[in-house]
Amino acid sequence: MERERPIGVYDSGVGGLTVVKWLRRKLPKEQILYFGDTARVPYGGRPPEEIIKFSRQILAFFVEKDVKFVIAACNTSSALALPSLIPNAPVPLMGVIGPGVKKAAVEVKGRRIGVIGTKGTVESRAYTEALQNVDPDIQVWETACPRLVPLVENGEWEGRQIETLLTEYLQPLLKHNIDTLILGCTHYPYLMTAIRAVLGNDIQIVDPGEAAAEEAVLELDRLGLLTHSKQGSDGFYVSGDPHVFGTIAKRLGYKADLEVVDINRY
Ligand code: DGL
Numbered sequence: 001m002e003r004e005r006p007i008g009v010y011d012s013g014v015g016g017l018t019v020v021k022w023l024r025r026k027l028p029k030e031q032i033l034y035f036g037d038t039a040r041v042p043y044g045g046r047p048p049e050e051i052i053k054f055s056r057q058i059l060a061f062f063v064e065k066d067v068k069f070v071i072a073a074c075n076t077s078s079a080l081a082l083p084s085l086i087p088n089a090p091v092p093l094m095g096v097i098g099p100g101v102k103k104a105a106v107e108v109k110g111r112r113i114g115v116i117g118t119k120g121t122v123e124s125r126a127y128t129e130a131l132q133n134v135d136p137d138i139q140v141w142e143t144a145c146p147r148l149v150p151l152v153e154n155g156e157w158e159g160r161q162i163e164t165l166l167t168e169y170l171q172p173l174l175k176h177n178i179d180t181l182i183l184g185c186t187h188y189p190y191l192m193t194a195i196r197a198v199l200g201n202d203i204q205i206v207d208p209g210e211a212a213a214e215e216a217v218l219e220l221d222r223l224g225l226l227t228h229s230k231q232g233s234d235g236f237y238v239s240g241d242p243h244v245f246g247t248i249a250k251r252l253g254y255k256a257d258l259e260v261v262d263i264n265r266y
Contacts, residue, residue: 003225006031006235007216008062008070008091010055013041013153014248015186016073019096020234021252022213023071027220029232033065037263039240042149044118044185048080051120055081060266061237063090068225071216072096073209075184076118079126092223097126099215100182100208105134108204110180114173115142117184118149127184141176145169145185152187155248162194170198180204239263 009016009023013036020034035058037043043051055077062070070093072078078095086093104110115127122144131138147165156162173181181203183189189207196205220226234254238245242258249258 002068003227004229005066005068006033008033008035008065008067009073010035010037010058010062010070010077011074011186012037012043012076013149013187014245015149015152017249017252017254018186018189018207019071019073019209019212022210023216024232026213026217027232029227029229031227031229031233031235033062033067033235033237035061035237035261036239036245038238038245039263041153041240042118043074043076044120044144044146044149046120048120048124051077051080052084054263055085057263057266059085059090059093061261061263064266067091069216069220069223070094071212073186073212075186075208076120079121079124092219094212094215094219096186096208096212097130097184099211100184100206101127101130101134103208103211104180104182104206105131105138108180108206110204110206111138112176112178113138113140113180113182114170114176114178115140115182115184116145116169116173116188117142119144119146121184127182139176141173141178142184143169143173145188148191149185149187152190153244155251157190158194162191163197166191166194166198170195174199178203180206182206182208184208235259237261
């Protein structure tokens with residue numbers, strides 16, 4: 001049955017698991033297949049053509065797995081690849097930026113919004129454009145934080161070193177008196193405790209992963225693709241060394257049965 005097929009979710013590494021966490025809460029009965037492109041992480045400093053090629057390969061892998069829907073749980077891919085891939089995608093495909101923007105601008109009603117993300121996401125200005133499409137009076141400041149993803153992939157999520165680095169990255173945004181901060185990279189929610197410590201309690205933090213999960217429920221429903229099964233399941237695939245990913249997945253409570261995929265075959 002069409003609706004009983006799995007959902008594909010991908011990221012460069014462990015970042016997208018922060019989106020899976022929300023998907024699991026909102027879609028507990030779905031079968032989720034996760035692909036982490038750990039052989040090629042980080043995506044953040046790579047040129048758009050490469051991100052488009054990688055995203056296309058991952059889509060082809062998911063088509064082979066017969067998925068019914070794909071979520072790019074990666075802001076860099078959402079910003080640089082999805083605008084050109086969505087129109088001809090072989091399966092319905094959504095990213096995290098649109099939902100994150102809606103949450104920050106419409107629900108949270110941020111008007112002075114800071115965005116942290118990878119170099120690729122920030123340089124694309126995808127967040128600024130989308131936020132100002134909702135309301136041209138919204139002011140947006142974006143900052144690239146290239147040193148965060150390698151730390152997160154290494155399992156370093158808290159402590160003095162992280163807070164010092166975050167202070168360095170967030171200071172320019174704080175100077176603009178932001179009322180809202182968008183975590184424009186799916187790796188950053190791992191650093192939530194440290195980010196909150198640096199920001200204080202007055203600034204709202206938006207995790208686009210949560211918004212994307214809410215949007216996925218609506219989209220699947222609209223397409224008539226919500227499963228009727230009684231229990232969900234997870235499958236994990238990586239393109240590189242499975243150990244680092246496996247350790248983090250276990251730390252998050254996933255059973256870490258991993259399969260290594262030769263993504264260059266696609
Ligand atoms: N987690 C991804 C994102 O949301 C990619 C980070 C990276 O690999 O640089 O942008």
